[in-house]
Amino acid sequence: MEEAVKSAVDIITRSYTVVFTGSGISAEAGIPTFRGKDGLWNKYRPEELATPQAFNRDPLRVWEWYAWRIGIILRAKPTVAHKVIAELERKGIVKAVITQNVDGLHQRAGSRNVIELHGSIMRVRCTSCGHTWVIGREPKKEELPLRCPRCGSVSRPDVVWFGESLPREALSRAYEHFSKAEAVIVVGTSGVVEPAASLVLLAYERGAKIININLEANRYMEYATVNYIGPSSKFFCLLAERMGISIDE
Numbered sequence: 001m002e003e004a005v006k007s008a009v010d011i012i013t014r015s016y017t018v019v020f021t022g023s024g025i026s027a028e029a030g031i032p033t034f035r036g037k038d039g040l041w042n043k044y045r046p047e048e049l050a051t052p053q054a055f056n057r058d059p060l061r062v063w064e065w066y067a068w069r070i071g072i073i074l075r076a077k078p079t080v081a082h083k084v085i086a087e088l089e090r091k092g093i094v095k096a097v098i099t100q101n102v103d104g105l106h107q108r109a110g111s112r113n114v115i116e117l118h119g120s121i122m123r124v125r126c127t128s129c130g131h132t133w134v135i136g137r138e139p140k141k142e143e144l145p146l147r148c149p150r151c152g153s154v155s156r157p158d159v160v161w162f163g164e165s166l167p168r169e170a171l172s173r174a175y176e177h178f179s180k181a182e183a184v185i186v187v188g189t190s191g192v193v194e195p196a197a198s199l200v201l202l203a204y205e206r207g208a209k210i211i212n213i214n215l216e217a218n219r220y221m222e223y224a225t226v227n228y229i230g231p232s233s234k235f236f237c238l239l240a241e242r243m244g245i246s247i248d249e
Helices: 002-012 052-057 059-075 080-090 105-109 168-180 198-205 232-243
Strands: 017-021 094-099 114-116 119-126 132-134 155-159 183-187 209-214 226-229
Touching: 002 183, 002 209, 002 226, 002 232, 017 080, 017 198, 052 059, 059 119, 059 155, 080 094, 080 105, 080 183, 080 232, 094 168, 114 168, 168 198, 183 198, 198 209, 209 232
Parallel strands: 017 094, 017 183, 094 114, 183 209, 209 226
Antiparallel strands: 119 132, 119 155
């Protein structure tokens, strides 16, 4: 592991570096992942909770599930990995954080240039007028399904559901950073959710070095210069020590 950390530091300190994260980075904060042994999709059917069709059939049921998840996320705190990534951005080493997560933990850790490919669970979008707003608390049961404060129409979580396209602006910004990337730190993702997952391979094909950090083997292992299988916070804690970065734990 020491050698992996040393190699990672050598790469990122002389490269245009971007970070690409999935739900694994937030699992250590107590936020359930979607895939894997204890993933949400092993307990729930995505077609009943995370599709436009499911929402049209039963918006209350969908909102009850999202309200439960919002509560979990609000009680969670950014991990060491989130904090070190934010500090690397502050130092100018990390140029952007591109995330598949909707939990906002990168922003709460201090990251500023965060591109949310799958939207934000803390944001709500009206299904009629398109107005969006941010909620800072777990919705009460009697408020569900949430309605637009402007037009009164039923509103939905501003996240990307199965069968929907990624936000055009977010995808465009992500492509821009991946096309410039000389190094990509991949954290906590299986690499199976498209089209987001292929962005890493786009950078690899252009010559970027991949630093792959995940709890188990994933799609990127064969492409990575550095592979670390284990908790992301352990890796970033050692990286911070090696780089003289101090964070509040």
